[in-house]
Amino acid sequence: MSEKHAAPVESVVPGAPVAPKRPVVRSFHGRDFVDDYEWLRDKESAETLEYLRIENEYTQAQTAHLETLTENIFQEVKSRIKETDMSVPVRRGNYWYFGRTEEGKNYGMSCRVPVTAGADPWVAPVVPEEGTLDGEQVVLDANELAEGTEFFAMGAQAVSDSGKLLAYSVDNAGDERFELFIKDIDTGQLLDDHLEGIFYGALWVGDDYIFYVTVDDAWRPDTVWRHRVGTPQSEDVKVFHEADEHFSLGVGASRSEKYLFISMASKVTSEFWVLEQDNPEGEFRRLWQRESGVEYDVDHAVVNGEDLWIVTHNATGVNFEIAYSPAVAGDDLPGLRELPVLMAHAESTRIEGVDTYRDQIVVGYRHGGIGKVAIMHLDGGHWGEFKELNFAEELYTVSVGGNPEWDAPVLRVSYTSFIQPGQLFDYRVATGEYTLLKEQEVPGGYNPDDYVAYRIWTQARDGAQIPVSVVHRADLDRTQVNPTLLYGYGSYETSLDPYFSVFRLSLMDRGMIYAMAHVRGGGEMGRNWYDQGKLLQKKNTFTDFIDVADDLIARQVTTPAQLVAEGGSAGGLLMGAVANMAPDRFVGIQASVPFVDPLTSILMPELPLTVIEWDEWGDPYHDPEVYDYMKSYAPYENIEAKDYPDILAITSLNDTRVLYVEPAKWVAKLRDVATGGKFLLKTEMVAGHGGVSGRYDKWRQSAFEYAWSINKATGLEE
Structure with a gap:
């Protein structure tokens, strides 16, 4: 029988609550x-x-x-979960950044140590389970921020280019609207800067500027702002506003730290604008004008000494292709359908995205229902061939991530499956050598x-x-x-x-x-x-x-x-x-x-x-x-x-x-x-x-x- 007999007015009811009908x-x-x-x-x-x-x-x-x-x-x-644990350090600039979790604490700590002079700058230090590394700093302890709150979530955690300042944002309600603060990492002191009502993320340009996004009343990310450190939010500059309610905005930077990008995307159409990163107060310029049903994404590479856009687009087929173009903007760009092709469209392969580095281009794609990764080594700055990373299991997930440095000769490759706990490798592109850095431990x-x-x-x-x-x-x-x-x-x-x-x-x-x-x-x-x-x-x-x-x-x-x-x-x-x-x-x-x-x-x-x-x-x-x-x-x-x-x-x-x-x-x-x-x-x-x-x-x-x-x-x- 359906439960229709109880009223929703008692504090504890033997039958199901019944909501009043108000047609x-x-x-x-x-x-x-x-x-x-x-x-x-x-x-x-x-x-x-x-x-x-x-x-x-x-x-x-x-x-x-x-x-x-x-x-x-x-x-x-x-x-079965190692409650006191640490992540493998990731290099950004002159520091190795990593996370720690401790038994009994709900949230993690973000930490760092300087890159040691004389050591291999691409071999991460081993973080001990007990004690700390020489020179270890706690960049942010989320447990302290969450103390006394019923709900806590981070929206951004970004370190400035010099490594001196941390921008972080928090949500204490669960409605995904964040407050942003700036902290001097060495002194632990908060600056006067306080940004309210912002969306996920924060992008540093140098130590003086932060780009961020706000949402409209329908929770659509619609506006990009530029904040100058040391000034009130009321003086922030509106950099870009997207009026079309079908589109959401995002702001980011190339790994090469040469370009800033503003992306506009609906479910079926996209558009990018670009600005040189060394000119943060300049005007963004459009790349390919939006065309209904055409999606594209852009990254920056240097090949044969030439700055190029590496473009993933679906202008020639629904499963996308990878092409390239001179790194120019506006009317100087050739059409998407006219670009030289690096990986052609295929009915059986869905190209999902590209990451570029000084010495390699990484592509993620999907074939036979399984995600794949292939890497092109730019030997001496010249074009190479994409080589797929192969694994023995039938069902698995592989990805390349956590690689912020443009000139890194190694890539972090993560691997997992339904039965294989997560593994993290360093993959040396030039030799194809894997080094296991960490495997998820299952205690017991x-x-x-x-x-x-x-x-x-x-x-x-x-x-x-x-x-x-x-x-x-x-x-x-x-x-x-x-x-x-x-x-x-x-x-x-x-x-x-x-x-x-x-x-x-x-x-x-x-x-x-x-x-x-x-x-x-x-x-x-x-x-x-x-x-x-x-x-x-x-x-x-x-x-x-x-x-x-x-x-x-x-x-x-x-x-x-x-x-x-x-x-x-x-x-x-x-x-x-x-x-x-x-x-x-x-x-x-x-x-x-x-x-x-x-x-x-x-x-x-x-x-x-x-x-x-x-x-x-x-x-x-x-x-x-x-x-x-x-x-x-x-x-x-x-x-x-x-x-x-x-x-x-x-x-x-x-x-x-x-x-x-x-x-x-x-x-x-x-x-x-x-x-x-x-x-x-x-x-x-x-x-x-x-x-x-x-x-x-x-x-x-x-x-x-x-x-x-x-x-x-x-x-x-x-």
């Missing part, structure tokens, strides 16, 4: 929709806050039987041979081949059905790549299979894979996920009584859609910060990110065809009087990306309409899109979520 009518294109729970959007209302509080009490009461399992998972995770012992990871392929109902990653214990009895967690996302061309998780060990060690459905709308199989899961083809994302569930059941991997689905944010939309479309395939569905009322949100241009999102979902505000299509799958609007699986929805009051009101309304309506299913809503009252802050609180929250899924699939309570 409002939404009218667009001659279509009316009666929304009974839109009143929950009033975040400042005492009644709304009281309702959310009572929902939390109900969820706590209904999950009391999971306390032992949650605590066991938390302790298992805690025992871990043997990757105890687990297996492999890929199966599901044929979708329209014939598309959907990759599915599967991970479980090697000794699992696969001759019988097993409890399974099926995870999915499928939006924004985001790829779900293999990664190691100690949380997943707690799931698999209890006999569960973890499966990841790489459905359309993601980027795993190239740009066309993404295009087939967006706009008026969005339903492919949902049917792909259902087809994967059906395939796992048909292969006798699992059964509907043992299958739990999980997704978050846009993946929460996926969860809401499959709950309506195929409720009998799952025993439980977990939806984190779920985008389950998409049509209401996308019809509100004043909401954060809405206009930008029209390129992803379509524009139902102006187009009745899009309105009807979105209405046909919007989870909140398609709840029916039928049995649903049990659902756990997790949200945060201060989330600016997916507002708490969406899962709150969703759960309220499910309770009213569904004929079966238990529906739980948990709202973090001081948190944002990423949930609670502090690593121990995050671990405990994740332990609770895993406990819920394990219990639904297995019945285990410890």
Whole structure:
């Protein structure tokens, strides 16, 4: 029976809370929709806050039987994470920078030591577990900043070019609006500079200027500012403003420290402006003018003594190509389609980006559903050939990052897989030599041979081949059905790549299979894979996920009584859609910060990110065809009087990306309409899109979520 009998007025209720119905009518294109729970959007209302509080009490009461399992998972995770640890130092300028975490502390410390004269300047010092390095400084201790706050998140942490000053920004609400401060690292004193209401990031130019970005009322990064150190924010200079509501701004610098870039991007179109870094008060100049549907990205390289733009663009094919151009601007540039090509467009390979260095060019791309890296060595400053880095595992993730220095002869390469804890290597480009710098330690012992990871392929109902990653214990009895967690996302061309998780060990060690459905709308199989899961083809994302569930059941991997689905944010939309479309395939569905009322949100241009999102979902505000299509799958609007699986929805009051009101309304309506299913809503009252802050609180929250899924699939309570 559906839970419809309790009232939301008691502090602890034996039955589910019932939200009052206060109908409002939404009218667009001659279509009316009666929304009974839109009143929950009033975040400042005492009644709304009281309702959310009572929902939390109900969820706590209904999950009391999971306390032992949650605590066991938390302790298992805690025992498998090295609580006192340090990162491998990264060189920037005359210092090696690294992070430390200490047992019992929620946040990390940023530290540094000078590059030692006479030592190899590209071999990082080994940071001891106990004691400190000679000359070690604490640049920033986040634990001190977070003291006395309910929520804490960093938005920027940037050191000036000389290494003297630190700019850092903090958010104490979870709404992703930051305050920036400047600290003298040697003295520890804060300067008078204090910037409010800024977006993520801060870019130093020398020791005198900081470039930063602010957002408009819809939380769109729309303006770049220049701040001169020692002056009030009121005197900051507006460098650039983007009026088109489809576009967001960003500001950055080339690794060569020769150029500053302002980027403007919608979901389908981009444009760059450039300025010489030694002239920070100068005027930015446009590179290629925006052209609808054409995306490009730019980096700076020096080849044969000539300054060049290395350009990644899709003007000649959806999967992008890499080309180059003289480092000029405006009318002096040849057209994108006329540029000499370094890596040509291919139907089977999605080029994702380029990083340039003095002596090498690194390209990341995706082939066969797996991310790849190839490196071109600029031997003596001349063109070379791209050589792919090869690895033995079938499913893995490799990336090149943490390499801020332009003239470094070595690159940091990180590697992980579903069963291989993260590894960090120095890769010497000229020789191809790898040096292992660090491997994620799993205290208590871990043997990757105890687990297996492999890929199966599901044929979708329209014939598309959907990759599915599967991970479980090697000794699992696969001759019988097993409890399974099926995870999915499928939006924004985001790829779900293999990664190691100690949380997943707690799931698999209890006999569960973890499966990841790489459905359309993601980027795993190239740009066309993404295009087939967006706009008026969005339903492919949902049917792909259902087809994967059906395939796992048909292969006798699992059964509907043992299958739990999980997704978050846009993946929460996926969860809401499959709950309506195929409720009998799952025993439980977990939806984190779920985008389950998409049509209401996308019809509100004043909401954060809405206009930008029209390129992803379509524009139902102006187009009745899009309105009807979105209405046909919007989870909140398609709840029916039928049995649903049990659902756990997790949200945060201060989330600016997916507002708490969406899962709150969703759960309220499910309770009213569904004929079966238990529906739980948990709202973090001081948190944002990423949930609670502090690593121990995050671990405990994740332990609770895993406990819920394990219990639904297995019945285990410890």
